[in-house]
Structure formats: C-alpha cells, structure tokens
Amino acid sequence: MKGKGNVIRFLLNEKLVEIDFSLLPELKPTTTVLNYLRSLPFHKGVKEGCAEGDCGACTVVVAEIADGRLRYKSIDSCLVFLPMLHGKQLITVEHLASGEILHPVQQAMVDRNGSQCGYCTPGIVMSLFGLYKNHRDPSKESVMDALTGNLCRCTGYRPVIDAAAIACSGTENDKFAKTEPDVVIRLTELNSDKSPVTIENSSQKYLKPMVLSDALRFRKEFPRAIITAGATDTALRQTKKKELLKEIIDISDVQELKYFREEQDYFQIGAGLSIESLRQYADGKIPALKQMLDIFGSLQIRNLATVGGNIGSASPIGDTIPLLIALKAQVELKSTNVARRCSIEDFIIGYRSVDIFPDELITSIILPKPSPERFIRSYKVSRRKDLDISTVSAGFSLLSVNGIVEDIKLVFGGMAAQPVHAFKTEKFLLGKPWIVKTIRDAMEILYNEFTPLSDARANAGYRNLVARNLLLKFFEESKGHPA
Numbered sequence: 214m215k216g217k218g219n220v221i222r223f224l225l226n227e228k229l230v231e232i233d234f235s236l237l238p239e240l241k242p243t244t245t246v247l248n249y250l251r252s253l254p255f256h257k258g259v260k261e262g263c264a265e266g267d268c269g270a271c272t273v274v275v276a277e278i279a280d281g282r283l284r285y286k287s288i289d290s291c292l293v294f295l296p297m298l299h300g301k302q303l304i305t306v307e308h309l310a311s312g313e314i315l316h317p318v319q320q321a322m323v324d325r326n327g328s329q330c331g332y333c334t335p336g337i338v339m340s341l342f343g344l345y346k347n348h349r350d351p352s353k354e355s356v357m358d359a360l361t362g363n364l365c366r367c368t369g370y371r372p373v374i375d376a377a378a379i380a381c382s383g384t385e386n387d388k389f390a391k392t393e394p395d396v397v398i399r400l401t402e403l404n405s406d407k408s409p410v411t412i413e414n415s416s417q418k419y420l421k422p423m424v425l426s427d428a429l430r431f432r433k434e435f436p437r438a439i440i441t442a443g444a445t446d447t448a449l450r451q452t453k454k455k456e457l458l459k460e461i462i463d464i465s466d467v468q469e470l471k472y473f474r475e476e477q478d479y480f481q482i483g484a485g486l487s488i489e490s491l492r493q494y495a496d497g498k499i500p501a502l503k504q505m506l507d508i509f510g511s512l513q514i515r516n517l518a519t520v521g522g523n524i525g526s527a528s529p530i531g532d533t534i535p536l537l538i539a540l541k542a543q544v545e546l547k548s549t550n551v552a553r554r555c556s557i558e559d560f561i562i563g564y565r566s567v568d569i570f571p572d573e574l575i576t577s578i579i580l581p582k583p584s585p586e587r588f589i590r591s592y593k594v595s596r597r598k599d600l601d602i603s604t605v606s607a608g609f610s611l612l613s614v615n616g617i618v619e620d621i622k623l624v625f626g627g628m629a630a631q632p633v634h635a636f637k638t639e640k641f642l643l644g645k646p647w648i649v650k651t652i653r654d655a656m657e658i659l660y661n662e663f664t665p666l667s668d669a670r671a672n673a674g675y676r677n678l679v680a681r682n683l684l685l686k687f688f689e690e691s692k693g694h695p696a
C-alpha cells in the first residue's frame with residue numbers, strides 16, 4: 214500500500230519524534246496521547262481523571278499551521294489517538310518554563326495561589342497557556358470558557374481566574390513567540406508529504422488520509438472501517454466501552470473538509486470544521502447556532518469535535534441537529550464517483566443511525582440563510598449549564614405575517630430516539646394568531662405529543678414539561694421581534 218507505512222512524525226515540544234509502530238509493539242495506533250505521554254520518562258505532568266473528556270486533567274496544547282502561523286488549541290489528550298498528532302507540535306506542561314523562569318501563566322498561578330493538591334494544576338496551566346496564546350486582555354467570558362473543561366475540587370476557581378487575567382494582560386512575550394518561525398518551518402516540512410499514513414498491526418488497521426480523494430478511496434476499499442474525525446465519540450468506544458477498534462479511517466487532517474463558506478443564499482460548512490471554528494464563524498452570522506455552540510462541551514472538546522461528527526453520530530441529543538433541521542439544512546455526501554445531497558431530517562433515520570452508503574463520507578452541510586423576518590432560537594436544557602449533555606434541546610423557527618403563523622418549525626432533541634419535529638403542534642399553530650391563547654392551547658398539545666424515555670438525566674414527565682415550557686419561552690422571546 215502506498216503511503217507512510219507505520220510511521221508518524223510530530224514535534225514533542227521542540228524535539229522531533231518519529232514513531233515507527235512496527236518497532237514499538239507496546240504502542241497501538243489507538244493509544245491515546247495521554248497514555249503515550251504517561252509512558253515516557255519526564256512527561257508525567259499530564260494526568261488521567263476521567264478518560265472521557267470531562268475533567269481536563271489531561272489537557273495539553275497542540276500547535277498546527279493555519280495561514281502560515283501557528284494556531285494553538287487546548288485539547289483533552291485522553292480522547293486523541295496518537296496518529297492524530299502527525300505533523301503537529303504537542304506542547305506539554307514540562308516545556309512551558311525556560312530553565313528556572315516560569316511561563317507567565319505558571320508564575321501567575323503561583324502568585325495568586327491557584328493550586329492546592331495540584332492534581333488538576335497541569336491541566337489548568339495548559340488551558341491558561343491556550344488562553345494566553347489566543348487572547349490578549351481576555352474578557353471574563355473568554356477566561357471562563359477556557360476553564361470550563363477543567364475541574365478542580367479543592368482550590369476554587371477565583372485564584373485561577375485572577376491568574377488568567379494577570380497572565381494574559383499586556384503584550385504576548387513568551388519563548389513560544391520567539392520560536393514560532395522555526396516551528397512553522399519544521400511543521401511545514403513535516404506536512405509537505407500528502408501521502409496517507411497507514412498503520413497496521415496484527416489486530417488493527419489505521420488509515421490516515423491527508424486528502425479527500427484518498428479518504429474516499431479508503432472508504433470504498435474498507436467499507437466496514439470506523440470513521441473518526443475529532444474522535445470525541447469514537448475514542449470513548451475504546452476508553453469507556455473497551456472496544457477494539459479494528460479498522461479506522463482518520464479524516465482529522467483532511468484540510469479540504471475544514472472550511473466555512475458564505476454564499477448569497479446559504480452557508481456551506483465543511484464536515485471536518487471543528488465546532489469551535491464554527492462557533493467563531495457563526496458569531497454575527499447565525500446567532501441561534503452561536504448561542505447553542507457557546508454551551509457545547511468545553512473548549513477542549515470543541516477544538517476537537519467536528520460538525521460532521523455531530524451529525525454523523527446522530528445522537529438524539531446532538532446539539533446542532535434540532536436547529537439544523539428547523540432551518541432545513543442539507544448534508545452533502547460524496548463517494549469516489551457520486552455526490553448527493555439530502556436533508557438532515559431524512560439523513561437521520563433512527564437512534565444513532567444515518568442513511569449513508571458504506572463508501573460515502575459527509576463532506577459538508579448546506580445551511581440556507583433564513584430570511585430576516587424569521588424568528589429563530591435554539592435551547593439546551595441540561596442538569597448544569599456548562600460541559601453537560603442536553604436533557605432536552607430544541608431548534609425553533611417562526612415566520613408570522615401580520616401576527617398570523619405562516620410557517621413554524623419546532624424540532625426537539627431528547628424527546629425521541631432521534632431529533633424530531635413536534636408535527637401535531639406545528640400543524641395546530643399554522644394559520645393561527647401568534648397570541649398567548651394560541652400558545653396555551655399549543656402547549657397542551659405539545660405536552661402530550663411525545664413519549665420520551667426516562668433515564669439518568671430526567672424522567673419522561675420532566676421532559677414533556679420542559680418541551681412544553683420551551684414553547685412559552687420562545688413565544689415570550691419573540692415579542693420583541695418585528696415580524
């Protein structure tokens with residue numbers, strides 16, 4: 214098989230690391246970056262707390278080239294397979310200081326007493342380092358957002374938030390700013406070869422295409438292989454469910470899938486675009502989507518997770534899906550010889566089940582631009598605001614003309630095996646005046662429309678109540694809207 218057989222290359226801090234999996238049987242292609250680092254001498258700063266992306270004790274920063282510069286991203290190393298590092302710089306807490314001189318974020322943590330038992334501290338320091346490299350004089354929201362994915366059970370967050378504000382004020386002046394040009398040259402060299410990485414041992418085959426044509430070819434040749442993009446879902450199959458992932462196609466570095474395009478009537482979103490990049494693009498352009506993505510996982514998760522992964526995994530509580538259905542978004546799918554489009558509504562056919570052929574990939578999402586007259590909202594109700602999975606989620610879109618409902622879409626997550634319309638309620642509302650009496654009647658229909666599950670997050674009665682009350686909230690919020 215043509216390609217870089219069994220070998221990946223990346224920078225571990227400033228050192229070039231070449232891993233030849235055929236020479237290191239203790240490493241599997243699905244070994245996580247966390248477990249790899251913990252297996253090395255002098256890299257034990259990174260900690261395992263949960264192994265499922267919830268605690269941030271394993272946070273590291275990855276630098277990759279974007280537009281000729283380095284882009285720094287904090288990520289949960291417990292969710293990242295080793296080959297996902299190929300062509301990147303992995304920065305660990307051990308590398309922040311310069312000899313005896315601490316990095317500004319470390320010094321600020323010391324000065325503000327930001328640590329007690331210390332278990333969470335390396336992860337917190339790396340999140341602050343990611344903040345330092347991306348924000349000068351960050352807003353309070355940016356600081357909180359950078360820390361949402363880091364749990365600390367002893368210090369309390371006040372000293373850490375103070376440390377963030379102090380460290381990230383003023384001009385950026387750390388050793389990484391000085392070494393950046395050299396790292397850019399080294400990473401450019403590592404990324405110059407676009408042939409795929411293929412890693413094979415007696416029990417696993419890991420295919421890492423760098424271009425879309427190779428990804429589609431692999432899809433055709435290995436139709437049973439698991440697709441992984443950000444790996445925030447697939448990694449859990451290994452870390453939590455202890456599955457052996459036998460065949461994997463890793464599309465995380467296919468650059469042709471990472472874009473956001475604005476056309477006159479629609480937005481086109483590459484399936485490989487990270488949720489965090491989409492959140493930034495959506496700012497000011499698609500407010501209801503931005504609102505939802507602001508509370509999607511944590512920054513570490515959003516830096517990894519992709520739009521295609523959110524739709525492809527078809528979770529009944531996938532947060533982008535209700536709104537995308539309400540806005541009549543489509544998925545674009547490609548195989549080596551065919552391209553097709555289908556509505557997201559038709560694409561999701563059951564619990565975690567999608568209408569995809571074994572040789573296809575989701576390549577993009579096409580989102581029609583809603584008319585300004587439409588009132589659009591998304592809602593997420595969860596047990597806590599940050600870093601939690603939805604109990605009930607919703608995407609609503611209303612077009613009313615002279616106070617009469619011309620068109621309404623009410624799409625819910627968490628109420629059935631897949632995200633669904635409240636068809637009966639929509640039908641009832643059509644042509645009716647958008648007034649409190651109509652809404653009260655519609656709420657009763659909505660309350661009885663679904664038969665949701667009772668599970669660890671909520672019982673069925675609570676879910677029905679939440680769904681019903683979200684309609685009232687939508688109505689109340691629509692009052693300021695001109696149409």
Ligand SMILES: Cc1cc2nc3c(=O)[nH]c(=O)nc-3n(C[C@H](O)[C@H](O)[C@H](O)COP(=O)(O)OP(=O)(O)OC[C@H]3O[C@@H](n4cnc5c(N)ncnc54)[C@H](O)[C@@H]3O)c2cc1C
Pocket residue numbers: 265266267439440441442443444445446447448464484485488508509510511514517518519520521522523524525526528530531532533573574575576600601602603
């Ligand atoms: C701690 C934590 C918090 C989370 N919080 C949220 C949250 O707040 N809201 C939410 O909605 N989700 C959340 N998730 C779930 C997950 O992060 C999202 O569903 C994410 O968008 C998945 O994207 P990914 O790229 O990581 O998917 P991956 O794990 O890489 O892939 C998942 C599956 O999607 C399919 N797939 C991926 N890309 C393609 C493609 N291009 N073509 C065809 N199929 C494809 C494949 O079947 C693949 O197996 C959370 C997960 C964790 C671990």
Ligand code: FES
Pocket residue numbers: 260261262263264265266267268269270271272289290291292
């Ligand atoms: S170990 Fe908890 S997020 Fe990775």
Ligand code: FES
Pocket residue numbers: 328329330331332333334364365366367368
């Ligand atoms: S300092 Fe102990 S968990 Fe944070």
